[in-house]
Amino acid sequence: MALAVKLDSKIPSGPLESRWTRHKDQLKLVSPANKRKYTILVVGTGLAGASAAASLAELGYSVKAFCIQDSPRRAHSIAAQGGINAAKNYKNDGDSVWRLFYDTIKGGDFRARESNVYRLAELSVNIIDQCVAQGVPFAREYGGLLDTRSFGGAQVERTFYARGQTGQQLLLGAYSAMMRQVDAGRVSLYPRREMLDLVVINGQARGIVCRNLITGELESYAGDAVVLCTGGYGNAYFLATYAKNSNATAIWRCHKRGALFANPCFTQIHPTCIPVTGDYQSKLTLMSESLRNDGRVWVPKKKGDPRPPHEIPQDERDYYLERKYPSYGNLAPRDIASRAAKAVCDEGRGVGASGRAVYLDFSDTIKEKGIDYIKEKYGNLFEMYQHITGEDPYKVPMRIYPAIHYTMGGLWVDYNLMSTIPGLFVLGEANFSDHGANRLGASALMQGLADGYFIIPYTIGDYFANVSLPKVTTEHSAFSDSLGEVHRWLTKLLAIRGEKTVLEFHRELGMILWDYVGMARNAHGLQIALQKIRRLREEFWNNLKVPGDATMLNKNLEMAGRVADFLELGELMAIDALHREESCGAHFREEYQTPDGEALRNDEQFCYVAAWEYSRDTPELHKEPLEFEFVKPTVRSYK
Amino acid sequence: MSTTKKMTLHLRIWRQPTPQTPGRFVTYTVRDVSPDMSLLELLDVLNEQLIKSGELPVEFDSDCREGICGTCGFLVNGVAHGPKRGRTACQQYVRDFKDGETITLEPFRAKAFPVIKDLVVDRSAFDRIMAAGGYISVNTGSAPDANAIPIPKEIAEQAFDAAACIGCGACVAACPNASASLFVSAKIAHLALLPQGQPERIRRVVRMVAQMDREGFGDCSNHGECEAVCPKNISIKNIALMRREYLRALWAG
Numbered sequence: 001m002a003l004a005v006k007l008d009s010k011i012p013s014g015p016l017e018s019r020w021t022r023h024k025d026q027l028k029l030v031s032p033a034n035k036r037k038y039t040i041l042v043v044g045t046g047l048a049g050a051s052a053a054a055s056l057a058e059l060g061y062s063v064k065a066f067c068i069q070d071s072p073r074r075a076h077s078i079a080a081q082g083g084i085n086a087a088k089n090y091k092n093d094g095d096s097v098w099r100l101f102y103d104t105i106k107g108g109d110f111r112a113r114e115s116n117v118y119r120l121a122e123l124s125v126n127i128i129d130q131c132v133a134q135g136v137p138f139a140r141e142y143g144g145l146l147d148t149r150s151f152g153g154a155q156v157e158r159t160f161y162a163r164g165q166t167g168q169q170l171l172l173g174a175y176s177a178m179m180r181q182v183d184a185g186r187v188s189l190y191p192r193r194e195m196l197d198l199v200v201i202n203g204q205a206r207g208i209v210c211r212n213l214i215t216g217e218l219e220s221y222a223g224d225a226v227v228l229c230t231g232g233y234g235n236a237y238f239l240a241t242y243a244k245n246s247n248a249t250a251i252w253r254c255h256k257r258g259a260l261f262a263n264p265c266f267t268q269i270h271p272t273c274i275p276v277t278g279d280y281q282s283k284l285t286l287m288s289e290s291l292r293n294d295g296r297v298w299v300p301k302k303k304g305d306p307r308p309p310h311e312i313p314q315d316e317r318d319y320y321l322e323r324k325y326p327s328y329g330n331l332a333p334r335d336i337a338s339r340a341a342k343a344v345c346d347e348g349r350g351v352g353a354s355g356r357a358v359y360l361d362f363s364d365t366i367k368e369k370g371i372d373y374i375k376e377k378y379g380n381l382f383e384m385y386q387h388i389t390g391e392d393p394y395k396v397p398m399r400i401y402p403a404i405h406y407t408m409g410g411l412w413v414d415y416n417l418m419s420t421i422p423g424l425f426v427l428g429e430a431n432f433s434d435h436g437a438n439r440l441g442a443s444a445l446m447q448g449l450a451d452g453y454f455i456i457p458y459t460i461g462d463y464f465a466n467v468s469l470p471k472v473t474t475e476h477s478a479f480s481d482s483l484g485e486v487h488r489w490l491t492k493l494l495a496i497r498g499e500k501t502v503l504e505f506h507r508e509l510g511m512i513l514w515d516y517v518g519m520a521r522n523a524h525g526l527q528i529a530l531q532k533i534r535r536l537r538e539e540f541w542n543n544l545k546v547p548g549d550a551t552m553l554n555k556n557l558e559m560a561g562r563v564a565d566f567l568e569l570g571e572l573m574a575i576d577a578l579h580r581e582e583s584c585g586a587h588f589r590e591e592y593q594t595p596d597g598e599a600l601r602n603d604e605q606f607c608y609v610a611a612w613e614y615s616r617d618t619p620e621l622h623k624e625p626l627e628f629e630f631v632k633p634t635v636r637s638y639k
Numbered sequence: 640m641s642t643t644k645k646m647t648l649h650l651r652i653w654r655q656p657t658p659q660t661p662g663r664f665v666t667y668t669v670r671d672v673s674p675d676m677s678l679l680e681l682l683d684v685l686n687e688q689l690i691k692s693g694e695l696p697v698e699f700d701s702d703c704r705e706g707i708c709g710t711c712g713f714l715v716n717g718v719a720h721g722p723k724r725g726r727t728a729c730q731q732y733v734r735d736f737k738d739g740e741t742i743t744l745e746p747f748r749a750k751a752f753p754v755i756k757d758l759v760v761d762r763s764a765f766d767r768i769m770a771a772g773g774y775i776s777v778n779t780g781s782a783p784d785a786n787a788i789p790i791p792k793e794i795a796e797q798a799f800d801a802a803a804c805i806g807c808g809a810c811v812a813a814c815p816n817a818s819a820s821l822f823v824s825a826k827i828a829h830l831a832l833l834p835q836g837q838p839e840r841i842r843r844v845v846r847m848v849a850q851m852d853r854e855g856f857g858d859c860s861n862h863g864e865c866e867a868v869c870p871k872n873i874s875i876k877n878i879a880l881m882r883r884e885y886l887r888a889l890w891a892g
Contacts, residue, residue, distance in 0.1 A: 055779040070700060071766050073806055074708040090786060126780070133782035135775045135835045137799040144789025162799060168707055169802060176774035183770045191763065214755055243702040278673050280680050285705050384705060387723075387730045390675070453779045501690050503683070547690045552657075553698055553756045556690065 007260070007611060007624045010414040011115045016630045017097075020119040023415070024458050028465035035060035038464055041208055041223040043195050043250055045072030047167070047174055047445060048428025049229030051452030054177035056227075057186035059457055064221060065178065066190045066210060068245050068558075073175045076231060076243040077448060080167025081288035081381065083151060083159035084131075084445040086124040091148055095156040097121045102631060104443060107153040107333055108408070108436020109585035109601060110633035111263070111609075113626060115415060120434050120443075123450040128160055130453055134173040138162050151441040152289050153333035153638070159442045164288055164381045170445055174452070193219070194558060195250040196489075197482045198226060198257045198424065205423035206472045209482045211490075213558065216551040218483050220474040225423045225460055228254060229452070232407035232429040234267060236566040236573065237518070238510025240404035241273060241286040247562040248569050251411050251430050259419040260611040260622060262432035263409035264569065265577035268439055268586050269519050270405030271337035274388055274398075275357040279507075284403040285388055287360070288381055289441040292330040294365040294374065295398070297321050297337070299358050303348040309359055309397050320344055328638040335438045335586040335599075336638060338402035342519050343597065345401075352399045361397035402519060406444060408435040408586065409576075412611040412624075416459035417451060420611075422467065425460060427451035432609065437585025490550045493560045498543030502559045505540050509533065509563065509570055517574050522590040526578040530571060537567040572612060572619060579621065582606045603633055646672045646738040650685060652697055653745040655754055662754065666741065674734035678721060679704060679711060681733055682744075699758040704729045706870060709805030712812070713758040714745045719809035719868040727807060727870040747812035751819070751855045762808045764854035765822060771850035772843040773826045775835050788834050801828040803871045810865035810873075816857030821865035823851050824881035825873050831884055841891050844884040 012019040030038070038061050042053040045067040053065040069075060087100040100121035105112055128146070132138065139147040139161050151159040162169040181187040192213040199207035199220065207222040233248035234240040255261045272287045298319045300312050320340055325332045332340070341358050344350065351357050366374055371394060374382070385393050410432040417425050417433070428448040435443065516529035540563070548554045583592040583599035584606070592600040609624040647670045655662025669685050676684070679701050686696035702710035706727040713728060715721035721731035736742060744758060752760040790798075802825070810821035827844050830836030836843075859878055866875040 051779075058778045069702060069708075069710060070762060071709075071806065073766070073769075074702055074710050076703060076708070079703045079705060079707050088785070126782075128785045129782040130777075130779060132785040132788075133775065133777040133835060135798075135802075135830050135833050137795050137802050137829070137833070138785075140790060140792045140795040142792050144791050144795075145786045165707065165803065168805075169799075172802065176769065177777075177779070179766065179770040180774040180776060182766075183772070183774075189766065191766070243708060244704060245702050277675050280673060280676050280684055282677075282680050282683055283704050383725075384730075387706075387726060387732070388677075390732070390734060457779065501687055503687060545690060547693075547695050553759060555698060556686075556696060 007412070007622055008414060009113065009624055010416055011113060012415065016114060016118050019115050020122060027458055027462035030461045030464050032060055036062055038062065039064065039223040040225050040227060040460065041066065041221055042227045042229060043208065044075065044229035044231060044430070045175070045178070046075035046077035046229060046231060046428060047171055047448030048452040049075065050171065050174035050178045051449050052227055052229060052427055052456045053187050054174060054181055055453050055457045056460065057181035057184070063181070063187045064190060064223065065187055066193045066195060068192065068194045068213065070192055072178065072189060072191060073172060075171060076246050077171045077445070078168045079243065080445055081164045081286065082290040083149065083161035083166045083442040084127065084170065085151065085158050085442040086128045086160055086446065087121055087158060088125055088128060090146060091157045093156045095158050099156065100124060100158065103154050104434070104440055105436065105631060106636055107440035108438050109599065109636055110436065110607070110628065111584055111626065112434055112436030114628060114630055116434050120447055120450050123454045124446050126454055127446060127449045131170055131173050134177060136162065136169045136173040149290060150293055150331060152292065152331045152337070153328070153440040159290070161290065164290070164378060167445060170449065174449070195230070196253060196486045196561070198254045199478050199482050200257050200421060201472055201476060201478045203422060204467070204469070205421050207474065207479060209479070209486050214553055216554065218486055220479045220483060222472050222474050222479070224469050225425060225463065227425045227427060227456060228411070228430050229427045230430050232410065233569055234404045234407050236509065236570050237404040237513045238506045239276060239281060239284050239514070241270060241284050244283065247565070249562050249565045251426070252565040252569055254411060254419065254421065254424060256614050257421065258614070259421050259424055260412040260613055261409070261572060262412035262609050262611045263576065264573045264612065265517065265580060265587050266408035266437050266585065267404060267573070268334060268406040268408060269338040269402045271334055271341055271402050272360060272400045273403035273405070274385065275352060275354060275401040285384065286403070286405060287385060287398060287400060289334070291360060291378060291381060294377070295330065295360040295362045296364060297330050297358055297360055299344045299349040299351060309361070318344070318349070325638045332638050333438060333440060338519055339588060341402055357399040357401045359397040360400045362393065363397070366394070406439055408432065408437060408439055412609065416462065417455055418459070418463065423463065425456060427456060437587055490557065490561070493544065493557065493564065494546050494549060496541065496544045496546070498545050500543050501545055502556055502563050505536065505544065506559070506563045506566070508536055509566060512536065513570055513573065517577050520588050520590050521577050523578060526574050529574045533567065533571045533574065540564065540567055575619060576610055576612065580606055580610065599636070607633070644674070646674060646733060648672055648681065648733065648736060649741040651741055651743045652757070654697070654757055656756065658753055658755055664743070672733055674732070676733045677704070677729060678715065678731040678733065679729045697758065698756045701729055706730045707805060709807035712747060712807045712809055714747065714812060716743050719747065719812040720870055724867070725870060725872050747808055749811045749817035749856070751817065752808060752811060764856070765806050765808065767854060768819065768823060768847055768850045769826065772839065772846040775830060776839060790834060794832055798829050798832040801825045801832070801873065801877055804873050805871055807870060809868045809870060811856065813864040813868040814857065815862055815864065816860060818859045819851050819854070819856040820859035820878045820881065821869065821873055821875065823847050824877035827884055828877040828880045831880065840884065841888040844881065845888050848885060
C-alpha cells in the first residue's frame with residue numbers, strides 16, 4: 001500500500017511546562033449532546049484500554065470494548081508487580097515533575113520526545129489521585145498516608161505500590177470504572193474476540209474485523225474511531241514474561257493497513273527473571289524490580305565456582321552492580337543491569353546448573369531488618385519464586401537472569417496518540433511514544449493510564465471535531481473485502497496440513513530473536529537472523545500443522561495467526577536493529593561501545609525515531625528527528 | 640533444585656466438543672516428564688503429542704501463567720486448581736504428583752459456569768455481577784489529592800486482602816451449592832472497608848447480591864470449601880461482612 005506518508009508529530013511549541021495545557025486549550029471540543037453520536041471501538045482492556053473506555057464513556061461517547069480474554073479484568077497489565085511512578089514528592093526527597101521527566105528521558109537514552117515525556121510526568125500525579133478515589137488499596141504508612149519506594153534509574157522514592165500486585169490493583173480500578181459504564185449502558189463488552197483486521201474507508205479507520213473465539217465466526221464492527229490498546233510484542237521471542245495470549249496481531253494488521261511501526265528493535269530485557277530450566281518451558285516469570293531495593297546482586301569472583309552460595313565468603317563475591325555503578329548500585333536501570341548480568345555469565349561466573357544466572361541475595365537485609373520486613377514487602381514474590389523453583393528464597397539467594405519483558409517500540413503516534421491512519425489511535429505499550437530506547441521500572445503503568453485516562457479523552461474529540469465522518473455501516477464493501485481476506489487467510493493456515501506445530505515454529509523464532517536480536521546485537525548476527533527468519537517463515541507456510549477447523553474454539557489456530565505475524569514482525573525488528581548503527585538503551589550493538597563496555601550513542605546520525613512503512617519486500621524508513629530544546633543529551637552515566 | 644528424574648503421568652481429562660454435546664473422560668499418558676514442569680506445561684506437552692497424532696488438543700484457558708490473571712482453573716483430582724493450596728492451576732507443579740499417578744482433570748462445575756469446550760467454561764456471570772455495583776462512582780478528573788483522605792494502614796491492608804481476588808471462580812466450583820458468595824463478598828468488603836466506598840455502600844450490596852442470584856449461583860451455607868481452594872487465600876470472613884452489609888442495607892430500607 002503506497003501512502004504518501006508525512007510524519008507530523010504535532011508537538012506543540014512554547015515552554016515545555018505549559019505545552020500540554022496550551023495544547024488542550026486549543027483542541028476543538030464536541031458538545032455533550034453530540035458525543036453520543038460517535039461510536040469508538042476500543043480494542044484491548046488492559047490499563048490503557050479499560051481507562052480509555054471508561055473515560056470516553058463518562059464523556060458520553062458510545063464505546064464498544066473488545067478483548068481476547070474471557071473477561072476484560074484479565075488483561076496482562078494485571079501481572080505488573082512493582083509499582084507506578086508519580087512525581088508527588090510526598091517523601092520530601094526533592095522529587096518534581098521535572099525530575100521524573102528528566103529521569104525518564106535519560107532512562108530512555110534520549111530517544112523519546114521531550115514534549116511527550118514531560119506530559120507523562122505531569123499527568124503522573126493525577127493518576128495516583130484518580131486511582132485512590134476508585135479505591136485502589138495502595139500501600140500506606142502508619143499515619144494513613146501513601147507509602148512509596150525506589151525503582152531503578154531514580155534517586156528518589158516515587159514509586160507507589162500495592163504489595164507486589166500493583167498492576168492487578170490498578171487494572172481492577174480501571175476495570176471497575178469501565179464496568180460502571182457497562183452498567184450505565186455506555187460501554188458494550190465483547191470478550192473472547194480477537195481483532196484480525198482494521199477497516200479503512202476513505203483513508204480513515206472506520207471499523208474492525210474480529211474472530212469470535214468461541215464460535216469461530218468472523219464479526220465486523222463499524223465506528224468513528226478505533227483505539228488500539230493491545231499491548232506489546234515481546235512474545236515474538238516466545239520465552240518472555242508476557243501472558244500466553246499477548247500478541248502483536250492487532251498492531252501488525254494495522255501496520256499492514258498503513259500505520260507506521262516505530263523503533264521495533266527497542267525491546268526491553270528485564271534483569272530479574274527466573275532463569276530458564278528446560279525446553280518444555282512456556283514462559284518466564286518476572287521477579288519485580290522492587291526486589292533490588294533490598295536484594296544485592298552478586299556472582300562468585302572465581303569462574304565456575306562450584307560452592308553453594310553460603311559457602312562463598314564475602315571477599316570472594318563480586319557485587320558487580322555496586323562495584324560498577326556505585327551511585328545507583330543494585331538499582332541501575334534495566335538495560336544496564338541486564339547487560340551486566342550477561343557479561344558476568346559470559347565470563348563463566350554465572351551460577352546454577354546452566355551457568356546463566358546470578359544471585360539476588362536478601363540475607364543482609366534479613367539480618368538487618370528481620371524476616372517480617374521482607375515478608376510484608378515482598379511476600380507474594382517470594383512465594384511465587386518458591387512455587388516455581390522449589391527453593392526457599394528466605395534461606396538461599398534467588399537465582400535470576402534477564403528475560404524479554406516489554407517493548408518500547410510500537411505503532412508510531414503523534415502527540416495526540418493518533419497513528420498515521422487518521423482515526424486510529426494507539427495507547428499504552430502498543431504505541432512507541434514515551435520510553436525511547438529503554439523504559440524505567442514503574443513507568444509502564446504510568447503511561448498506560450496517562451494515555452487512557454488523561455490524553456485520549458481530550459485528543460479524540462479534536463479529531464471528531466475536525467474531520468468529516470460520513471455514516472458508515474458494516475454493509476460497506478470495505479467490510480466484506482476485509483472479511484473475505486481474513487477468511488482466506490484462516491483457510492490458508494488450516495490448509496497447509498504439514499508436520500510441525502505452531503509451538504515448534506514459535507520456539508524456533510524465539511531462539512533466533514533471542515540469539516541475534518536480543519541483549520546484544522551485531523551486524524553479522526542480524527544478517528544471519530534475517531536469513532533464518534525468512535527461511536523459517538517459508539517453512540511455516542509450507543509445513544505448519546493446525547488441528548481442527550475455524551468454526552470452533554481452536555487455540556492452535558489463534559496461535560498460528562499470531563505466530564504468522566510474529567514471523568513478519570521479527571524480520572522488521574532485525575531490519576531496524578541492523579539499520580541503527582549505534583547503541584542506545586536496550587539496543588546494544590556490540591560494534592558501538594565505549595572501552596568499558598557501555599552503550600555508545602551516535603546523536604549525529606541516529607537521533608531520530610525510525611518509523612517503518614509496510615512493504616512485503618523492503619519496508620521503507622521514515623525518520624522523525626528528535627529535537628532536544630530543554631535537555632542536553634549526555635552520556636548516560638549511572639556511575 | 641528438585642530431582643531431575645523423569646516421570647510418567649496419566650491424565651484422565653474431560654473431553655466435551657461443544658456446550659451441547661455430552662462429554663466423557665479420556666485417559667492419556669505422557670512420558671519423560673520433568674518434575675520441574677508446571678501442570679499446564681504438562682498439558683502443552685500432551686497437546687503437542689495429540690496434534691502430532693492427528694487428534695484434537697485439549698482446550699483449556701490460561702494466560703499469565705503466574706497466578707494473577709485468574710484465567711486458568713479446572714478441577715484437579717476433584718479439587719479446584721489442584722493439590723497445593725493458595726495456588727492457581729498454572730502454579731501446580733509436576734513435582735507435587737507421584738510418578739505413575741493418574742491425574743483427573745475436569746472443568747469447573749456450576750450451573751452459572753456452562754462448559755464451552757473441554758476444560759473451558761463461561762464465567763461471564765462474574766463480569767455482570769461486577770457491573771451491578773462493583774465500583775466506586777468517580778469520573779476521571781474529579782479526584783481530590785490522593786493523600787487528602789488518610790486511611791489507617793490496617794484498614795488499607797484488610798481492603799487489600801479482599802481486593803486480591805482474581806475472579807477465577809474456584810470458590811464457585813468448590814462450593815456444594817455453587818455459590819459465588821466469596822467472590823462477591825471480596826469486592827463488597829474491599830469497597831465497604833474504605834472511606835471512598837461509603838456513599839454507595841447500601842446500593843452496592845443490594846444490587847450485587849441480586850445479580851448473583853439472577854445468575855443462578857446458589858446460597859452460602861457456610862461449608863468453607865471456597866476459602867480452602869481460593870488461590871489468593873481470600874477469607875470467608877468476607878462473607879460474614881457481606882451478610883452484615885446486606886442486613887444493614889435492609890434496615891436502612
